[in-house]
Amino acid sequence: MTLNPFLRLICSLATLLSLSFQALATVSVVxxxxxxxxxxAPATRIISLAPNITEILxxxxxxxxxxxxxxxxxxxxxxxxxxxxxxxxxxxIEAILKLxxxxxVGWSSGNSAEDLKTLEELxxxxxRNESKTLExxxxxxxxxxxxxxxxxxxxxxxATFLEGTLSLQKRYQDRKNLRVFYQIWGDPIxxxxxxxxxxxxxxxxxxxNIFSGLETLAPVVTTESVIERNPEVxxxxxxxxPVPEWFGEWNKWSGIEAVKSDHLYTIDTNHISRMGPRILxxxxxxxxxxxxxxxxxx
Amino acid sequence: MNxxxxxxxxxxxxxxxxxxELSATFHPGQVWSLLGRxxxxxxxxxxxxxxxxxxxxxxxxxxxxxxxxxxxxxxxRKIGILFQEQDPAFPATVLETVLTGRHPWLSPFRGEGETDxxxxxxxxxxxxxxxxxNRALSTLSxxxxxxxxxxxxxxxxxxxxxxxxxxxxxxxHYQVDLMGQLVxxxxxxxxxxxxxxxxxxxxxxxSDHLLLLFxxxxxxxxQSADLATEENLSRLYGHPLRRxxxxxxxxxxxx
Amino acid sequence: xxxxxxRRTLLLLLGGAxxxxxxxxxxxxxxxxxxxxxxxxxxxxTSLDYTVVMELRLPRAASAFVVGGMLALAGVLMQVLLRxxxxxxxxxxxSGGAAVAALTAMLLGWHSGxxxxxxxxxxxxxxxxxxxxxxxxGDWAITRLLLTGVVLAAGWGAGISFILAxxxxxxxxxxxxxxxxxxxxxxxxxxRPLLLIASLTxxxxxxxxxxxxxxGEDRAEALGVHTLAVRIGIxxxxxxxxxxxxxxxxxxxxxxxxxxxxxxMVIGSNHSSVVPASVLFGGILLVLAETLARTLIAPRxxxxxxxxxxxxxxxxxxxxxxxxxxxxx
Numbered sequence: 001m002t003l004n005p006f007l008r009l010i011c012s013l014a015t016l017l018s019l020s021f022q023a024l025a026t027v028s029v030v031x032x033x034x035x036x037x038x039x040x041a042p043a044t045r046i047i048s049l050a051p052n053i054t055e056i057l058x059x060x061x062x063x064x065x066x067x068x069x070x071x072x073x074x075x076x077x078x079x080x081x082x083x084x085x086x087x088x089x090x091x092x093i094e095a096i097l098k099l100x101x102x103x104x105v106g107w108s109s110g111n112s113a114e115d116l117k118t119l120e121e122l123x124x125x126x127x128r129n130e131s132k133t134l135e136x137x138x139x140x141x142x143x144x145x146x147x148x149x150x151x152x153x154x155x156x157x158x159a160t161f162l163e164g165t166l167s168l169q170k171r172y173q174d175r176k177n178l179r180v181f182y183q184i185w186g187d188p189i190x191x192x193x194x195x196x197x198x199x200x201x202x203x204x205x206x207x208x209n210i211f212s213g214l215e216t217l218a219p220v221v222t223t224e225s226v227i228e229r230n231p232e233v234x235x236x237x238x239x240x241x242p243v244p245e246w247f248g249e250w251n252k253w254s255g256i257e258a259v260k261s262d263h264l265y266t267i268d269t270n271h272i273s274r275m276g277p278r279i280l281x282x283x284x285x286x287x288x289x290x291x292x293x294x295x296x297x298x
Numbered sequence: 299m300n301x302x303x304x305x306x307x308x309x310x311x312x313x314x315x316x317x318x319e320l321s322a323t324f325h326p327g328q329v330w331s332l333l334g335r336x337x338x339x340x341x342x343x344x345x346x347x348x349x350x351x352x353x354x355x356x357x358x359x360x361x362x363x364x365x366x367x368x369x370x371x372x373x374x375r376k377i378g379i380l381f382q383e384q385d386p387a388f389p390a391t392v393l394e395t396v397l398t399g400r401h402p403w404l405s406p407f408r409g410e411g412e413t414d415x416x417x418x419x420x421x422x423x424x425x426x427x428x429x430x431x432n433r434a435l436s437t438l439s440x441x442x443x444x445x446x447x448x449x450x451x452x453x454x455x456x457x458x459x460x461x462x463x464x465x466x467x468x469x470x471h472y473q474v475d476l477m478g479q480l481v482x483x484x485x486x487x488x489x490x491x492x493x494x495x496x497x498x499x500x501x502x503x504x505s506d507h508l509l510l511l512f513x514x515x516x517x518x519x520x521q522s523a524d525l526a527t528e529e530n531l532s533r534l535y536g537h538p539l540r541r542x543x544x545x546x547x548x549x550x551x552x553x
Numbered sequence: 554x555x556x557x558x559x560r561r562t563l564l565l566l567l568g569g570a571x572x573x574x575x576x577x578x579x580x581x582x583x584x585x586x587x588x589x590x591x592x593x594x595x596x597x598x599t600s601l602d603y604t605v606v607m608e609l610r611l612p613r614a615a616s617a618f619v620v621g622g623m624l625a626l627a628g629v630l631m632q633v634l635l636r637x638x639x640x641x642x643x644x645x646x647x648s649g650g651a652a653v654a655a656l657t658a659m660l661l662g663w664h665s666g667x668x669x670x671x672x673x674x675x676x677x678x679x680x681x682x683x684x685x686x687x688x689x690x691g692d693w694a695i696t697r698l699l700l701t702g703v704v705l706a707a708g709w710g711a712g713i714s715f716i717l718a719x720x721x722x723x724x725x726x727x728x729x730x731x732x733x734x735x736x737x738x739x740x741x742x743x744x745r746p747l748l749l750i751a752s753l754t755x756x757x758x759x760x761x762x763x764x765x766x767x768x769g770e771d772r773a774e775a776l777g778v779h780t781l782a783v784r785i786g787i788x789x790x791x792x793x794x795x796x797x798x799x800x801x802x803x804x805x806x807x808x809x810x811x812x813x814x815x816x817x818m819v820i821g822s823n824h825s826s827v828v829p830a831s832v833l834f835g836g837i838l839l840v841l842a843e844t845l846a847r848t849l850i851a852p853r854x855x856x857x858x859x860x861x862x863x864x865x866x867x868x869x870x871x872x873x874x875x876x877x878x879x880x881x882x
Contacts, residue, residue: 185726187665187737188854214853220730221582223738224609225852227601228583238736239723245664249738252608255601269723350771374777380777387636387767388822398765403778407758409825454776 032130042149050107055276060149068099091115115262131275138162165282169204172287181231182209188220205287207234233293234258237269265289306523307345307356316343318515326488331501334511340494348379374402393431399450421449440467461493498550559826565641565832572731573837577614577844582851612740617843618836619741623798625835628809630791632765641810642795645702647707650679651799656716669800676796760825807861811869
């Protein structure tokens with residue numbers, strides 16, 4: 001006997017609906033290298049191959065879906081409990097395979113290209129991320145959110161983040177411009193040039209990086225050259241804990257304006273050097289430090 | 299006086315015994331030649347007599363004191379040794395090398411003085427090396443280098459002179475004349491000369507005493523006149539030798 | 554054969570040393586005016602120029618001179634001890650031990666004063682280890698000493714690679730610069746210059762013994778030299794000098810090998826001249842290298858060890874060639 005035409009209609013509709021649900025569930029995103037990454041459903045077992053990627057994933061609500069991280073994925077604290085898969089430059093491929101992920105989020109310039117290729121050849125889906133600017137961080141939030149089924153939160157977080165940066169910029173950029181020296185390390189003295197994100201942040205906080213003109217991204221400079229350029233504020237990116245010895249050395253050179261007026265500040269390097277949500281905190285710390293420099297002699 | 303003597307001296311290196319329980323006296327004014335086949339232990343014995351090597355058993359004494367009880371510096375002023383080969387690690391000049399012989403006489407804080415340099419230059423002249431003070435050793439011939447070493451030994455001004463194959467590399471003229479002069483000087487100054495020689499005839503020319511090492515520790519010592527027989531020397535070298543008397547000495551030639 | 558008179562060479566080197574200091578004080582990434590410096594010296598008022606010259610360049614130049622002198626002297630001693638013109642202060646592993654200790658200290662987050670102390674302890678430990686493993690008499694003892702030292706140095710090298718591999722990226726900055734050799738702005742202190750002067754004097758006193766040691770153990774003994782005592786003394790002194798140099802400036806290569814060589818090529822092998830000439834020349838070379846390190850790509854800085862290689866190699870090759878030409882003529 002043939003199906004009741006009404007029943008047939010309902011069957012077709014049901015098929016159509018389920019197909020469209022499937023289509024809705026399929027996720028397709030273009031990663032930062034231009035490659036199309038497609039998942040049949042939002043990822044539920046994610047491996048993060050860089051500490052900042054871990055932070056962003058947690059930030060957009062996908063923390064519970066992360067099953068593997070590389071070393072130094074130490075924020076938020078929950079990330080410390082996740083299984084380790086090696087270091088960002090030496091991935092533990094076996095560990096990655098054992099965790100049976102449905103998505104691997106890699107760091108395009110930091111991970112080994114061969115390793116990422118190997119993972120793809122072994123059948124895993126790899127999304128290559130590269131965050132170089134604040135806008136990149138915001139966009140990564142949205143991309144990851146799409147891949148993990150948290151689009152709503154992703155959009156919110158991304159917007160909040162961008163707003164935060166813009167508001168800081170608006171507040172500080174047009175204030176009195178100061179000469180700023182940013183220091184990554186003391187022995188030898190490592191700083192950043194104008195192409196570095198931190199240098200852009202200094203600009204947005206209303207400062208000028210005294211070494212912005214150099215060609216190397218993270219050059220080693222002489223003490224003399226710092227003295228000669230006479231910064232008005234010295235900011236060092238350090239790890240939480242006691243102030244490193246090399247930072248205290250600046251007090252010897254009382255000829256430097258920043259030393260004379262006691263405008264020597266340390267900020268948390270984890271904030272400002274990691275391309276994740278906390279860079280907003282880093283930017284805020286930088287702007288506040290430079291702003292204190294405008295107060296004149298202490 | 300200046301007697302060097304051994305008391306039940308046994309010198310053994312590995313499987314080779316150079317001498318066993320040798321008691322010999324080397325009186326001042328005597329010239330000794332130490333003879334034997336290759337590998338019998340002549341150089342080792344010489345080094346032991348120089349105090350550079352401890353005896354396996356027995357003692358070497360100089361003027362009643364055992365060699366090992368004499369401080370190095372003092373010993374170096376009394377016993378001088380000419381080694382078979384030179385092996386300097388760094389380039390040295392002729393003059394520098396000759397002056398090393400003056401070391402036992404120089405005080406630690408003083409460098410070489412004018413007298414020392416004059417002495418060295420005098421010896422260089424005698425050796426036919428005048429004007430070559432600043433030449434590098436490496437630019438010299440084997441014979442010239444031998445003469446430099448001889449000069450260094452002479453300026454060391456020791457009473458006891460131990461020489462390991464001194465005539466090696468020397469031209470005939472030097473072998474005969476120079477050696478003759480040097481040996482004569484030592485004899486005159488009541489010194490003792492002990493030479494390792496491998497040329498029996500040259501040995502006979504200069505020495506009045508012989509120390510024969512037959513291997514396995516067997517040794518004969520005494521006056522050349524007594525010891526230098528066809529029988530002894532043939533046995534010593536493991537090859538028949540015949541004696542040919544000539545005007546002053548006899549010659550020994552292989553058959 | 555070198556025919557340059559030793560005394561003249563020494564005077565030349567002394568003059569050269571003074572000139573080098575003037576150069577080191579005059580050049581840098583900041584342009585200074587000597588008038589302002591002299592004025593500050595007269596009036597006692599501080600100025601930027603004065604600060605840069607007196608408190609930055611002078612201590613660095615002084616450190617460089619002292620370290621250069623120590624490395625050169627240690628090099629001479631090592632070459633005598635091992636009877637080998639290819640020996641350098643690091644050949645027996647002293648610097649390797651210092652490096653492993655220093656890098657470990659950096660890894661643990663210790664501050665630079667403790668890092669230097671650790672380096673000194675590491676150097677001494679390595680020295681004692683080689684010494685006890687290679688004890689013995691006779692010429693063959695030198696070979697044993699050399700082999701023990703070289704193997705130990707290789708072991709330390711593996712240790713260094715290991716530490717570099719497991720260190721977090723942030724620590725690598727300091728570690729690599731330390732290994733390539735670098736001065737901080739602190740100056741040589743009091744101990745090191747005194748050590749250098751004392752060592753120089755002591756070595757000059759036994760200079761003749763050094764000449765004799767190079768002839769071989771038997772010959773030296775036959776001439777009355779207490780070879781064992783002299784060799785132990787040389788070994789201890791060379792190790793202490795190397796440790797003192799490495800703890801101030803990291804492992805700066807090349808100076809200890811090439812300076813004694815170049816000096817010998819010019820004034821011969823008499824150690825009473827070679828020793829002071831090497832100290833002066835080593836100091837000069839390193840001060841020049843240090844000056845270049847901070848002016849060549851100013852405001853950026855290069856590790857000093859890189860410069861010593863770039864300067865030393867062509868200089869050495871040139872002298873080698875001109876030495877050969879003279880020998881043939």
